[in-house]
Amino acid sequence: MYDREINSPVILEGQVLQAIPTPTFTSTPKIKLANIDDCRREMASVYRDARSGRINSQDGSRLIYMLSQIGKLIELADIEKRIEVLENLNNGKT
Structure with missing residues (x-):
């Protein structure tokens, strides 16, 4: 499909340009939020992360x-x- 290797340098109008590296995304594990208790548990986790400084308090x-x-x-x-x-x-009783 491609005639060059991904992330290899590109020549454009006689200039060699370095390709921007393809970003890699790490998948975030799915968080179970099926009921109120799941939400409460996740809220507590976020609170602990903010309190300890692992995440910004605004986030x-x-x-x-x-x-x-x-x-x-x-x-x-x-x-x-x-x-x-x-x-x-x-409705069944009426």
Whole structure:
């Protein structure tokens, strides 16, 4: 597909240009956030990382905010399911 090796120098209009190295991305392990307890556990981990200086406190605040929003959505989905069950029970009795 390519006529040159990736990351090898490129000649453009008589000038030799060094190719920019292809960035390598390390995959971040997936964090389980399936329920409120998972969110709480991850929030505690982020808090400890911010407290110890492993992550910037502003980044920690942003992550905590996102986790709290995920937690709220999980709560709302659970409440929605419970209401649906109650409505189905109530409709069956009427």
